[in-house]
Amino acid sequence: MKHWLPLFALAALVLGCTATAEPIPTAQPTVVEPRELRIMTYSSFDISEEVIAQFEEAHNARLSFLDAGDTGQMVSQAILSKDNPQADVLYGIDNTFLSRALEAGIFEPYRPAALDHIPDTLELDPEYRVVPVDYGDVCLNYDRAYFEDNALPIPQALDDLTAPQYRGLLVVENPASSSPGLAFLLTTVAVFGEDGYLDFWTRLRDNDVLVVDSWDTAYYSEFSGGAYSEGTRPLVVSYATSPAAEVYFSETPIDTPPTGAITGPGTCFRQIEFVGILRNARNRDLAEAFVEFVLSDTFQSDIPLHMWVFPASETATLPDVFVAHAVEAKEPAVVSAEAIEQNREAWIQAWTDVVLK
């Protein structure tokens, strides 16, 4: 056997891998015989180990998270598997998908006590099938350096974007494939009305707006304020917290963010995210305790630095980088969850016909 060594090594590797029960987990499981609570969430979900450990110890539970892709995929999966749900709690459904999920009847109502700390404007479901847990504002971001170097005033309202001085400076995402893209479209529907938004988009198209498929393409490849961008466009649809994230994730410490967010009235869309207990959940009492916990100050104060959205609770403490650099939208555009569900396809189709053809 001339080449037994590499053959043996590969065989050992394959056998070793197949013999191993599970791949290497990154979270450390607790030791005592706890009950399992399954939480279905999206891929951007993140929180501190200590916060999770706190819940697990207090309730002798073991939390297991199911990554169901992005919000849309998560909702599709939850609805399809509602008779035999994959999880007990769903975290992260937002107001653009809320109506679809409520109509499919996948949640069970529960009113946590901690709801008292949540502003009423966020509570979109009077039956408490879901409760708000955080919110993010989809706003235009601009590249400070570009606007300073060219002595351009920063646009204050959506209509400004169609002015000649901003020609070819804006990049947006396709609402058919991107969540912030859809949010921006909904902003225009709310601001200009169902009769006027297409006219706005026609003017925007004539003003040389660039449409790309997703946030990361827009931000990292087209936005001139993003890292390593070959992009030349200083205006992008992103989040109100993006400038703060730029400061936090900068490789060298900086005091002012290189970008800014436009948060004036009628320029942003508020994406509210909810948590709800799924029908046929296994450990109902644990699920309820988890919902309470998610609205508690411990969890809520931990959200900003992990998921870069604002906590729903008024009593949560914001980290310094948020206080200094993250601005909430004033008077964000509002479109009801039902209207979104009913008209989504029609609006996107009409938009596609105007902007992409």
Next chain:
Amino acid sequence: MDHPGQPKLTWRETRQRARRRPTLEFALLLAIPLIFLLLFYFYPLGEILRVSLLSQDAGGVRQLVARLLAPSSRRLIAFTLGQALLSTFLTLLAGLPGAYVLAKYDFPGRRILQALATVPFVLPTVVVAAALNAVLGPKSPLNHWLGTSFDLRYTFAAILIAHVFYNYAVVLRLVRGFWVTLDPRLEEAARTLGASPWRAFWHVTLPLLAPALLTATTLIFIFCFTSFGVVLILGGPRFATLEVAIYRQTIHFANLPLAAALSLVQILFTFGLTVVYTRLQRRVTRPLDLKPQWSTQRPVRKPREIILVVVNAVVMLGLLTYPLLVLVGRSFDEGLHYYRALFENPRHSIFYVPPLAAIGNSLHIALRTTALALVLGLLTALALYRGGVAWLFDTLFMLPLGTSAVTLGLGYLLAFDTPPLDLRGTPTLIVLAHTLVGLPFVVRGLLPALQAIRPSLREAAAVLGARRLAVFLEVDLPIVWRALAVGAVFAFTVSMGEFGATSMIARPEFPTIPIAIYRFLSRPGSLNYGQAMAMATILMAVCSAGFLAIERLRPPGTQPF
């Protein structure tokens, strides 16, 4: 073997005889792969189609059919077909010279060049988009050197270029892998008889190469036909293929019936294509004396050959490796800062991905996938290579390649939710999903090789007293080892880079490298971007090492290939 007076058997007659052999062996070999396919492909597919379509009454069905026949749908299908055809043609055009050079000549760095050329196949589109956009955009170095100012981003050309970029490896591995086993003396004989190099190639080599060419063409076409990320991200919002439409209808518009109908259309096209392919395949296969690599390759001698090799290497590196170097360069922009940051978890995130864990998980899944795909693929190929009614089964095994990942992912959700098949949320499901895609590769790589083995070799072994298994181990296996290695490389690659289906059935505690990259890229900040690039570089390095390792394996007792 030939008795005087007895007529010689033609190749066709030999095959027909082989077909009439007892079908018990055929059934036994095919049983396990078939059960695998039925359980993990047809069953979940059936579930999702049932749930999506049976909710429709007669009126709903009529509406659905009307929608499928509407001009917008026809445009969609026409575009999907057209871009796939063009992409396949361009990929073959670009890849064949490379396959030729790497098959015929042995030169220092050949293996590394081969490994590098395969790396694009493994990268998630999300990563490649950044690299290709850097090369295709107005700030591209090409613009700088050539003094032009082109901007090819979000154009049809970008889609074509990206498809060539991704699928070059398929031509290289499949065609080159087969070419290197062809006896060069056949072409040389034609040359001594007076044929020009071109005539010798056209009339001798090309027909011999036909099985591998056909296979490569079919696979690349199916890939481009079901293309999702490339069309969505690099083509931009103006373009949509069937797969993109299926995704949008499922996820964004929750129009499951239409999505299911579109999925069926996609599967039907794949089925039709594969039927054509299998019929053609049987016609072009010939018996060959397959040669080991050391006897067909030769070192580079003449200056003309040197130029050929160098030019080819430059083209390959320029097309395939340069965009990736852009990524690698960015990952090292702050020295090792981003790499070190990968090992830190400053906010104690519960879903922090230690790079070693991500690599370990990716490798674990990829190796399990490769092993399973090899075993199942070998059984399948052994059952199918004899021809006959086997072509139908051959077609069935190709169907997973042409099925929408979204549809199948949802099918898994519905099908595997109760014991004993409660596999949701387990890594096993990921391995199974990856194997479905890796299996056709192994089969496609093995079939031409198995079919090309002269039956006389096996008969000789049998006459000398060897049992079936010994014949297989001593005659078939060493000859097709190269083909097996090609299949293994593909199965490994597909698994390492798979993102779409995995993202639907993954657990955040067991991240794989592509998922980790995606997580970094979904946040602003140079630290996140840099870490994404660092992870992508690690993925490239791990895969290259994997390719080189797989290729170095040989069965015991054989000469170095």
